[in-house]
Each structure stands twice: as C-alpha cells, then as structure tokens.
Amino acid sequence: MKVIVLGAGIVGVTSAYQLAKSGHEVIVVDRQPGPALETSFANAGEVSFGYCSPWAAPGIPTKAMKWLFMQHAPLILRPKVDTAMLSWLAKMLSNCTSKRYAINKSRMLRLADYSRVSLAALRVETSIAYDERMQGTLQLFRTQQQLDASGKDVNALAADGIPYEVLDRDGCIRVEPALKHVCEKIVGGLLTPKDETGDCFKFANGLAKKAEVLGVRFSWGTEIKGLDIENGRVRGVVTNRERLSADAVVVALGSYSPLLLKRYGLKLPVYPVKGYSLTIPITDASRAPESTVMDETYKIAITRLGDRIRVGGMAEISGYNNDLGQARRRTLEHSVMDLFPGGDANKATFWSGLRPMTPDGTPVIGPTKIAGLFLNAGHGTLGWTMSSGSARVIADLVTGRKPDIDVTDLAIARYA
Template identity: 75%
Template sequence: MRRKSGHPVVQPGRVPGKANAGKKMKVIVLGGGVVGITSAWYLAKAGHEVTVIDREEGPALETSFANAGEVSFGYCGPWAAPGIPMKAIKWVMMEHAPLILKLKIDTRMISWLFKMLRNCTAARYAINKSRMLRIADYSRESFAQIREETGIQYDQGMKGTLQLFRTQAQLDASAKDVKALKADGIPCELLDPEACIAVEPALAHVRDRIVGGLQTPLDETGDCFKFTNELARLCEEKGVTFRWGEEIQKILTRGGRASGVVTNKGTIRADAVVVSLGSYSPDIVKPLGIDLPVYPVKGYSLTIPITDPARAPESTIMDETYKIAITRLGDRIRVGGMAEISGFNDRLDKKRRRTLEHSVMDLFPGGDPKQASFWTGLRPMTPDGTPVIGGTQIPGLFLNTGHGTLGWTMSCGSGRVLADIVSGKTPDIDATDLSIERYA
C-alpha cells in the first residue's frame, strides 16, 4: 500500500520538494463538509495559516449532514462496474430500485453518464477499485491516528461491515470483490447464514431471507456530522479561521497562480486555494479552464430511534439487493443509500423513503419509522468513482473533491494526502493517479 522509495510523486502545478516544501503558506479551503474540514486539519498540522469558507452557517450542513454512517474501508468500490448498464435497465421496473435515472436535457449529465459507461468494464473496474481501496486503507490509518491524538468522539463503532446477500447470484458475484480486497491486503471473510447471525444476532429473526454475507471487519461506523463539528472545533484550537455564511464567487489568479478568493463579503488573499465544494466544485473552477467531471448523485437517509435493541443492528449491514446501508449509531439506526441521477435536485421523494423503510424494517424492525427524520444530499461523484486529489494546471490551486458515496470513508486519508501535496511533500501513498490529470 505504501509508495516505494525512489519514485517521486509529480503533481500538476508544482515541482515536488522545491516550490512549497518547508514554506508556511496562507491556504484557503473552500467547503466546510467533512473533506474540507479534514483538509484544514492536516494543513494546520503542517504549519500553514488556514481559512475555511462556506456558504452554510456551520460545518457539515449539506452532504456530510446525515449520510449512511458507515466508514467502509473494505466495502469500497465504484458504481461503474461490469453489468451495471444491464442492471440499470432492470432497475427501471423495480419499485425499490437502488439506481434512479431521470434523464433531461443537460449536457453535463449526458457527458458524465457517457464517461461512467466507459468505466463499466472489468479492466477499468479493477483499476478504479484498487485506487479507491488504496486511499480508503490510508484513511483507516489516518482515522485511528486522529482518534489517538485527540480522543474525538462521534458515536463511533469498530465492529465492521456485513454485506448481506439475499440471493445465491449475489453471493457468487462477490468473488471478484473478495479477490480485489485480498489483493490489496484488506481482511474479509465470506460467511454462511449462521455466521452472519453470529455477527449480527438480530438477523436470526430473518434467517430464511439470507444466503450469506461478506464481512470486512476493519470497517467502522460513526456520525459524520458529529465528527466534522468536533474536528472543526479542534481546528479552531490550532488557529484555523472559519468564515461561515459567505457565498464564494470566484477564485482569483495573479501571474498565472491562484492568489485568493472573492466572496460576497470581500476579497481574501492566499498563497494556495483548495477546492472541496463537493458537487459544486466544477462551477468554481470552470472559469479557470478546468473541466472537472464531478456530478451530483442524490442519496437519501432515514434516522430512526431504536425501540427494540434486540431487533436492531450491532454495526453496519449493507443490503446488497437495494444497495442500502443500515447502521447503528448509538440509540439510533441510520438507513442510507440509493443513487438518483437527477441533477441539482434536493427534493425529498416519498418513494425513496418507502424504499429505505422497506429495507430496514424487513431486516431490523427494532425502530419506529414514524419517528424518523428523512434527509437527502447531493453526493459528488466522478465517473470512475475515484476522488480527485491534487494539483491542477493552475499553480497554487488544488482539488480535494469527487468522493461520491465515500467522502466520510476517505476523508481523513484524502485530507492528509492533500496537505502533503500542498506542502510540497511526497505523500505516503501513490497519489499520481488521483489527480485530475488522469482525465487528460
């Protein structure tokens, strides 16, 4: 997983070890979600003067607010996979479809979908999954270091993820994922129904509905909103400045370099700018000639109070049939999933709520869905599933965005890699294929 010596990482827009190495800089981070805050944390640790700007009034109030709650270092793969085009056609007729496509006249949507389809081959799937596992495994180590260093609390659990198969075909298809996980040194184990029940005792009530599962024991759970807010507080203790409630209007350049940001409240100068604006990242960099293939893929979640702990999950279960994660967060169950491609649309759809309720109540009827809070968020997805982390053609302008459904999982590792690149250091993992240059 680690980069071998003698192979320097070259990022667009900088010369490793020269331009920024050892230099304390003024760095602006655009975006106050979990990826922006982890970027700010590591940049501050590197000794930089950091300012975070976001239009919301506090941290993690958009896509990071109520995600599925799983930190899935093992259950980590691109949506663009062999067979997805045919499955998508079948899903159109399903009442509880995991993928919903609402086509419209939108050149960005069509372009993104075409690029995604190009990645639905076995060869590209293997490359993309390996990249994602690399950054996710590094993020696992980084999460552990933050916990050890700070004692941060966020309803965390360390009991792993169980990918639950309702059909033999799903169990058979898991072989390619097992192969990829083992190739990257990530522990996993195929379980029969009885072993699944041993891991998640509440499944004993639905023994007849499962044929097996794939457990990734190093996966974690937690409340992303709580984590992000607590880390933001710790960032403030390190001197990070937060400018909440500011509309970001444009990135400034001087002499061909990024030199600051204009907001509705004025101009802020800087030596470097980091874009972590999720689905809105392409709009802010487009005027600079950067074509960033990130598009919003809408997800939904329910947060349900637990009324019967004996019929609630212990950790995270991924219901493979509906691609829905069911996670224990203290005295709550977080149910999240689905991928709706419908543009910048944040309307709450009652049909999606019914799908979430169907999945969780079918397996874990230990909560009261009538008391649940219903939420939706726009997840920033790249066509290959891998986030975009690194420099750009504009010196001093960096990207840390496009994490899709795995922003929470990859956040700490991504922030750490990004901070190294901005600082002119070689990251601990190979980051050459994480930058926007891979789309050139």
C-alpha cells in the first residue's frame, strides 16, 4: 500500500520506519526542514517505561490550586476564551479519580512496556548512537509526604509486573552518587530500573536515515492544506506543492492533529501543554546525574545526556505559543542547581515545546470513522517513551495484522 505519514517528530519517524519495514511505500510530510525539530527537539531525554503516569490523578485539583501560588510552580495556567482549552480541562478533571487513574495508568504502562521491548529491538537492528544510558529513573522525594503518596504508583507498578525499588536516602545516593552532596534535602525515592535515557533528536535523525534506506521519502518544508476524502475514505493529502494519493494516511502531528481533524468531523481531545528545557554543559561530572532524576517537588526531570545535562519539565496551559518565559528558566535552574550543580547554567540553551496531551494521559492510536485514516497522536510527555511501541501498533493496524498487545482502548472511539 501507499501510506502517507503526516508529521516527522519522533512518533512520525518511527511510524514511517515500521510501515516501510512492513512493505509499504511511505511518504512523510512535514513543514520543517528536517526530523524532530519541534516537540521532539530538546525534550527531557527520559525514556520512562516505569515512571509513566497520567497527569490526571486524585488530589491534582487541590495541588493545582496550591501550585498557582508557588514561585517555582510545576503548573502554569493562563486561561483564555478558548472552548478547546475549557473542554480539555473539564475532561481532565473528570479523570482525577482513583478508578480512572488506575485504568489510565494501567493502559499507559501496557503500551510503555511494549515500547521498551520494541526500542530494544530497534536499537539492535539499527545500531543508532544517541547518548543512550540504561540506568533507570529515580523519582526523588524531598518530603515524607511525597514518599508516602507514592504508594498508589507502587501498587500500579506491582499490578502490571513493572520492576521497581523503594529507596531510603542512602539508597538514592547509591543510585545517584552526586546526591551525597545534598543528602539533607532528600528523604527517599522510587527507582524504576528498566527506564532509559537518550537524545530524542539524535535518535529521530538517525532513524530517518535508516528509513530512507528502506525507501521512505520525506517531503520537507511542505505545508499540509487538507485531506482528500471521497465517499467516506481517505484518498490522499493536499499540500502547498501537490496532491499526494494514498491508500492510508497516518496523522502524527502532535498538538496540531486536532486542528486538521476537526474539519472532517473528528473531535480529538488533544491540547498543547507547553514544557520547557535547559541543556547545560557538564563542568564537574562528580556533581552531575548518572541517569534521570525526577524532582517530585517541581515535577522536573534532570537527565544525563553524554557531556550535557538536560533539565525538562513544567506544564504551561496557554494555547499554541512557544514564548520563552524567563520565570520558567529560573525554575529549571533552581531545581537542577539545588541538586546537581555540576554544569554551567550560564552556557545553557533554553527551549520550549508543545506536548500533545489527552485528558486521560493515554495517546490515541488506531483507526477513525474515515476509512484508511489512522491516528498516532496525543502522547503528551511520553512521545519519546512510547514512540517505538506506538509505531509497531500503527504499522500492524494499517497492514491488517493483529498487534502484539491489546489496543482496543487506544483508538479515538474511547471518547465517543
């Protein structure tokens, strides 16, 4: 079949690669001049198969109210007259129950664990180097209350058979030796040892080259004007350059997916939640992290990427904008320098990206009511984590094969 993939972020590139491996003729369309130049460009770098939770959780509404008044708040809400924002917020709040949290986390872990296996196979298959490390994620607790509250995550990990270890202060220092310099600031942590780290941008570019070897064609700098739909079936894509015919189309446009789909009666509840990152050169390796440390207080990930520290996090709900607020930079600097002052923050690169968030945390992967039109979007903060597994799933569905995992609750039909 001829398949068009819309979007060349990490999700689009991995989808194209797996579709080509399945024997399809693939074209990738993207407005940027190369792969992974938007949300995938400078993300936190964590590949969090175990540290994988929906943002909609019990207690979040109360915490959110407190965060609004914090100097270094993990959540920033800039309300506006935007029906999409208000609808998304209402849906997210409806998922902040213990029952919904358990359901949503379980299916996220199912997909993430499948992606762990898929990425491992892809790494062997392609030999791409991307500053990868396989040393886990340490969720770091500064207070006893945070440590006690991690019980719900421990239960979910245990229920799904995901390895974990609850650590005291000494255990945290064993995993991340640089914490010995700030041991008085922590009480314990939750280690998910199967998690990984790596530069998403490097990986996506390496995989794009491998995809080209398989015959994938990339149409760079191309604006998508719309879909060509006839008698309830997608027939191709209209761009600013040409009309491309196809037997199937995969929409992997991240936060921009719903803007395209709403013209065709598809209401995809994905909204952009802006995140920020700093990339800091390491000057003292003994004061730098070994893998990923998730600072639970500020919801910020601090990750080792070769000779750099990538600091990423925060959630700003403010629509489609990539403004770089200096207050957000100060929060990132505060978190990393408070724990790992082993880099030169004055030489840091500051960046922001729009994470495509669903109200329940799970991406939308699967067919739509329009024949031949498939979605692979809404991965939120976990696009890098879930990309390999999501690509395998979408390639199977487009090809007509049964995926290796249950995907009945991943498609857009769950929002009907």
